[in-house]
Structure formats: C-alpha cells, structure tokens
Amino acid sequence: MRRAELLSRILIIIGIILAVGAPLYFWKSTPIIHAQMADDGGWSPDVIQAEVGKPIRLKFTSDDVVHGFAVGQMDMQSMDILPGKVTDVTLNFDKPGIYTFFCTRWCGLNHWRMRGTIEVSGSPSDPEPISPPLYVSLDLDIDAPHDAPIIPSQTPFAIRGESLATQLPINIYPSPDYYLSHSPYQVFTDLSNTSLSESQRWDVVAYIWQSNTTKESLENGKQLYAQNCAACHGENGAGDGVFADDLAQAGEASMQSMSGAMDMMMQTPVDFTDPTRMLGASPALLQGKILRGGMGTGMPMWGSIFTEEQIWDLIAYLYSFQFEYEK
Amino acid sequence: MNPRFSLLLFMMAGMVVAFAPLPVPAVAPQARIFRIDARQYAYSASELEVNQGDTVIIRLVSADVVHGLYVDGYDVSVEADPGQSATLTFIADKPGSFRFRCNLTCGAMHPFMIGKLTVGNNNWLFRSIGLAMLAVFGVILSIKQKA
Numbered sequence: 001m002r003r004a005e006l007l008s009r010i011l012i013i014i015g016i017i018l019a020v021g022a023p024l025y026f027w028k029s030t031p032i033i034h035a036q037m038a039d040d041g042g043w044s045p046d047v048i049q050a051e052v053g054k055p056i057r058l059k060f061t062s063d064d065v066v067h068g069f070a071v072g073q074m075d076m077q078s079m080d081i082l083p084g085k086v087t088d089v090t091l092n093f094d095k096p097g098i099y100t101f102f103c104t105r106w107c108g109l110n111h112w113r114m115r116g117t118i119e120v121s122g123s124p125s126d127p128e129p130i131s132p133p134l135y136v137s138l139d140l141d142i143d144a145p146h147d148a149p150i151i152p153s154q155t156p157f158a159i160r161g162e163s164l165a166t167q168l169p170i171n172i173y174p175s176p177d178y179y180l181s182h183s184p185y186q187v188f189t190d191l192s193n194t195s196l197s198e199s200q201r202w203d204v205v206a207y208i209w210q211s212n213t214t215k216e217s218l219e220n221g222k223q224l225y226a227q228n229c230a231a232c233h234g235e236n237g238a239g240d241g242v243f244a245d246d247l248a249q250a251g252e253a254s255m256q257s258m259s260g261a262m263d264m265m266m267q268t269p270v271d272f273t274d275p276t277r278m279l280g281a282s283p284a285l286l287q288g289k290i291l292r293g294g295m296g297t298g299m300p301m302w303g304s305i306f307t308e309e310q311i312w313d314l315i316a317y318l319y320s321f322q323f324e325y326e327k
Numbered sequence: 328m329n330p331r332f333s334l335l336l337f338m339m340a341g342m343v344v345a346f347a348p349l350p351v352p353a354v355a356p357q358a359r360i361f362r363i364d365a366r367q368y369a370y371s372a373s374e375l376e377v378n379q380g381d382t383v384i385i386r387l388v389s390a391d392v393v394h395g396l397y398v399d400g401y402d403v404s405v406e407a408d409p410g411q412s413a414t415l416t417f418i419a420d421k422p423g424s425f426r427f428r429c430n431l432t433c434g435a436m437h438p439f440m441i442g443k444l445t446v447g448n449n450n451w452l453f454r455s456i457g458l459a460m461l462a463v464f465g466v467i468l469s470i471k472q473k474a
Binding site: 037062064065066082083084105106107108109111226227229230231232235241242243 | 392431
C-alpha cells in the first residue's frame with residue numbers, strides 16, 4: 001500500500017514534468033527573431049540558415065511597432081509581427097540560394113532598410129539559367145536623363161487610339177518586345193510618318209500601352225504600388241507621399257557628404273503624373289530603376305523582392321497615371 | 328414661508344434644471360468629413376465635434392508607422408499604413424464625449440495617443456452652471472430668512 005502510493009506519486013510528478021517540459025523544450029529550441037525599426041537595428045538576427053527540403057520554423061516578435069514579414073520573390077502571405085506577441089512561420093525552400101526577407105508594414109522613413117537574408121544550402125535539383133534583365137541586354141543607361149521633349153496637351157485616351165490604330169497600315173506596334181523597349185515618346189516619333197495629328201498619335205500610344213497590359217495586371221500593380229511605393233511617391237502618384245518632406249530633410253543630412261549638394265535635389269520622390277519624365281521612359285528603363293533602386297536617393301532596391309512579373313505589373317500601373325485606359 | 332416647503336421647491340427646481348429635455352435644435356443630419364494625421368504619438372485634429380445623427384467620415388493618414396483609431400463607446404476602428412490612408416464611416420447616434428485612441432502598438436508612448444469625439448451639445452456644462460446658481464440663490468435666501 002505504502003509503496004504503491006509512493007510509486008504513483010513519482011509517476012504523477014514525472015508525468016507533469018514531461019507534459020510541461022517537453023513542449024517548452026521544443027518551443028525554446030527555435031530562438032525568437034526580434035524586429036525593430038531599421039534605425040534601431042532592424043532584424044536580429046538578420047541572417048538565417050536553412051536547408052533545401054527541410055521546413056524551417058521561425059518565430060518573430062516586435063520590440064517597438066507593428067512590423068511584417070515576407071520573403072522576397074516567394075508566393076507567401078505576409079505575416080504581421082506585433083509587439084508583445086509571437087508570430088510563427090514555417091517556410092519551405094525548394095531551391096538553394098540567398099533569399100531576402102523584408103518588413104511588409106511601413107515602420108518609418110527607413111522601413112525599406114529593414115531586410116535580412118535566408119541562406120538556403122543544398123544541391124540544386126535543376127539549375128536554372130539566369131538571364132540578365134531587359135535593361136542590361138538593351139544596354140540602357142538608367143541614370144541618364146530621359147525627358148520627353150514633346151508632351152501631349154491632354155491626357156491620351158486609349159479608346160480613341162484604338163479606332164485610329166485599326167486604320168494604320170502597320171501592326172507591329174502592339175508587340176510586347178516593341179512595347180518593353182520603347183518609351184511612349186519614341187513610339188510617338190515613330191508614328192510621325194502617318195497622317196495622324198499630334199494628339200491622335202498620343203491616343204494611339206495610349207492604346208498600344210493598354211493593349212500590352214491587362215486589367216488584372218493593373219489591379220495587381222495598383223496593390224503593389226499602395227503597399228510599397230505610395231508612402232513616398234504619393235497615393236495618387238504625384239510624388240507627395242507622407243514621407244516626401246521627411247526624405248528631403250533626411251537627404252540633406254545623409255547625402256551631402258557623399259556627392260555634394262546637387263545630387264540632393266534628387267531626394268524628392270519622382271512625380272509619376274509628370275508627363276515629361278514618364279513619357280520619356282521605356283518600360284525597360286523603369287524596370288532597371290525599380291530593380292536597382294539607388295540613383296542617389298532613398299529609392300530601395302526591389303530586385304531581390306519583386307518577381308519579374310510583379311515589376312511589369314507595377315510598371316503598367318505607373319503608366320496609367322499618364323494614359324486614360326478603358327475602364 | 329415654511330423652510331421645508333421652500334427646500335422642496337428648490338429641489339424640484341433643481342430636478343427641472345438637471346433633467347428637463349431641452350428643445351433639440353433642428354439640424355438636418357449631414358456627412359462630416361475629417362482628415363486625421365496620425366504621427367507618433369498624436370492625432371492632428373485630435374478633437375472632433377459633430378451633431379447627433381451626423382455621418383462621421385474619418386480619413387486616417389499615417390505619417391510614420393502603422394497607426395489605428397478606435398472610438399470608445401461606438402466600438403468601431405480602422406488602421407492605416409503610411410501611404411495607404413484608410414476611411415472609417417459611422418453614424419454618431421449616441422450623444423456625449425467619446426475618447427478615440429490608437430489601437431495598434433505604435434511605440435513607447437502609444438497609450439497616450441488619444442483624441443476626443445464630441446457628439447451633440449455639451450448640455451451638462453450649462454445644466455451644472457444652472458444648478459450651481461440655484462444652490463447659491465437658495466443659500467442666500469435661507470440666510471436672509473434666518474436673519
């Protein structure tokens with residue numbers, strides 16, 4: 001009787017320790033990744049190791065404000081990281097390489113600097129050939145000025161352009177390669193040997209641009225723009241986002257020592273509603289600018305985050321600040 | 328005059344001042360549009376005044392980190408990222424003063440990020456002035472009676 005009681009007590013204590021301790025041990029074994037504003041250090045740690053084919057479980061918490069987590073060029077739902085809460089993410093990588101993870105909720109002027117990498121090791125199952133982006137193969141200088149000398153007197157209207165384009169003898173214009181490598185102004189000058197008036201030529205240009213995108217692309221681009229670009233470039237594309245003034249101020253302090261006062265003028269975000277700049281830029285040129293960023297400004301490098309398709313959708317949306325498309 | 332009777336009279340008068348329904352000025356309900364800029368750790372326009380029955384449309388514009396806006400009493404909320412302003416629409420059908428506060432942790436001073444929504448006239452100010460004057464009047468009267 002006495003021994004049996006002792007034994008059962010020991011059994012109960014061991015059971016309790018196992019029930020509490022084992023989950024705690026496994027939970028503790030994945031360390032928590034802390035998110036802070038970029039000014040205070042960003043992610044810590046900011047380099048994560050992973051292996052191909054092995055699911056990796058990550059835990060996040062925020063030390064200050066609301067942050068988000070997503071991995072660039074990966075089809076995943078972004079996760080919110082809230083202060084005082086732990087967010088669990090399980091990731092699976094099927095290709096080795098270095099992935100960029102980034103903050104998805106705006107957390108201040110330097111939000112976009114909040115990035116880290118996941119180094120995925122393993123043998124590649126099928127090595128993919130890497131083709132250079134279009135602006136490299138076209139050998140474009142993406143820092144050269146590209147102002148359009150002639151701008152339309154009214155917003156070009158794609159529907160008017162459509163009926164005009166059918167009368168034209170040529171039909172090479174709406175081909176994707178032509179669209180990607182030519183700026184609206186170049187197409188406008190290419191059309192100068194036709195009998196159309198200037199505003200009619202701009203309408204045809206608008207039609208060509210519309211026929212190279214879809215409503216889904218524009219919608220996707222609009223969403224990407226709101227999430228990633230609007231804070232600086234403005235919700236309506238006018239370069240007047242909530243951070244525009246802060247950027248100009250920060251630029252004075254941070255850029256002066258690097259390349260003098262002249263370059264600082266570039267610190268204000270570009271106005272996409274300005275036809276001189278936008279109509280002089282080809283999609284390939286814009287792709288280069290978005291991929292690489294920089295340009296002596298606070299423009300982030302998006303190459304490691306957006307997929308190529310996302311960038312083309314975004315570019316299609318940027319042109320919609322210039323052209324009036326069919327609704 | 329019987330002091331008991333006059334006390335009763337004053338109490339009746341006090342009840343009337345405190346609870347008598349005032350004629351509500353006939354203002355047709357309208358849509359009120361506010362733009363609120365949210366920064367760490369304040370709203371600008373932090374005090375809103377509307378009439379009862381108005382439709383309140385608040386456009387919340389965040390200028391640094393993700394902020395929220397939650398209206399106490401109405402239990403409605405909205406959150407805005409910088410670059411993605413958000414709109415909150417509700418009908419102010421409850422009179423009174425209500426706190427609104429940030430409901431997304433936005434930094435160390437987050438709990439102090441508050442504002443006030445006033446719906447309808449602040450009747451209680453005038454009613455309490457009336458009550459105070461009535462009390463003063465009553466005290467003076469009772470002193471005179473005793474003297």
